Amino acid sequence: MATNKAIELDSTAAGDKTEQILQGAMQEFLTHGYAGTSMDKVAKTGGVSKATVYSYFQDKEGLFTALVQRLAAEKFVYFEAVPESTEPAIALRFVATTILDHASQEPHFLTFLRLVIAESGRFPQLAQIFVRNLTKPGIERLTQYLASHPELKLPDPEATARIFIGSLVYFQLTQDMMHGKEILPMERDRLIDGLLQLILRS
Amino acid sequence: MATNKAIELDSTAAGDKTEQILQGAMQEFLTHGYAGTSMDKVAKTGGVSKATVYSYFQDKEGLFTALVQRLAAEKFVYFEAVPESTEPAIALRFVATTILDHASQEPHFLTFLRLVIAESGRFPQLAQIFVRNLTKPGIERLTQYLASHPELKLPDPEATARIFIGSLVYFQLTQDMMHGKEILPMERDRLIDGLLQLILRS
DNA sequence: GTCTATATTTAGATAGAC
DNA sequence: GTCTATCTAAATATAGAC
Structure with missing residues (x-):
């Protein structure tokens, strides 16, 4: 049967x-x-x-x-690939928005990141799995997009990708995870604007 | 007696x-x-x-x-204030180096950050104390320095300060705390160079 | 003020019934 | 395969001796 x-x-x-x-x-x-x-x-x-x-x-x-x-x-993905044909101002804002909205769409994502960080001393392999499966693909996708747009005149696309994603993750870390919203207030879009201005003014 | x-x-x-x-x-x-x-x-x-x-x-x-x-x-401080008379290329590199070297000089600092993040769900007030006493002064010091250098033509010094520090903290988080050095290798100075290039090309 | 000894609860893990 | 009942160790907290 x-x-x-x-x-x-x-x-x-x-x-x-x-x-x-x-x-x-x-x-x-x-x-x-x-x-x-x-x-x-x-x-x-x-x-x-x-x-x-x-x-x-x-x-x-x-x-x-x-x-x-x-x-x-x-369960979790940072963000999907962005078509290289999309123009940078649109694509980068989309990526940033996606990452920052992730906490709302996947309410467990920040908690999962917190857990992995919390246990990264006792369970280093698990932290490495996180890096391999989530961090690395995210950085690589963004690096490839940036590298495929030479008009941005970025001397080091991978470093730029890390700066981009790092700024966003740190923002969530400070504002949400560590409850810093009222202590160190800043609108989400203000950070994104600042990031795009830095990267796009070539 | x-x-x-x-x-x-x-x-x-x-x-x-x-x-x-x-x-x-x-x-x-x-x-x-x-x-x-x-x-x-x-x-x-x-x-x-x-x-x-x-x-x-x-x-x-x-x-x-x-x-x-x-x-x-x-016990812990992110970095001391930098005199506004120091020229940006020097000052920013100094700040970045100081933050990234902090882990070596104060071996407990990363572990302390990990602890605060780990318990930020159960002890939100403690995370807020961390933000108030360490994160906020760091951001504010750097913001003030950037704002006092109009030749950098930064539209939003505070957003830039968050990008700067966020990139560095995320770098340490990924490379050291989450043991990503071998999975996602990058030299410390390459990230710093990338950051300075973005900020200084005005 | 400081310690040893202990009360009480809870945890990880398993034996044995069904 | 799944459950109830239980073993053993360890943890929080305190009583009582010195």
């Missing part, structure tokens, strides 16, 4: 214990960090027993590693 | 229990994070008993809060 596998490929299928566990793990680890998360809570949030968690994952570290790898591999 | 108070002002004086506890707390919290640190280890590392820790600080949260406040208030 061949069951319909297509249905089970839906990663949110309720019957899939692995998914339930990872969902519970995501909620708990993202909220409380590695050491602050208990396997009891993971099991309860996932709607399974703790023994079931341990039958699917070797231990807490294994579960955490599996979760982070999965989130870095599947 | 008046004892010599001057000696006790040395914050590493062995007899001062408060200092011993904070030293132990610093080492443990910086290494293992909030939830990953036990009061037993803090006491042992500080060379006192656990009961003594609880006689000086109300509980784990109080100790953690006191430690972070202290580190943000006293």
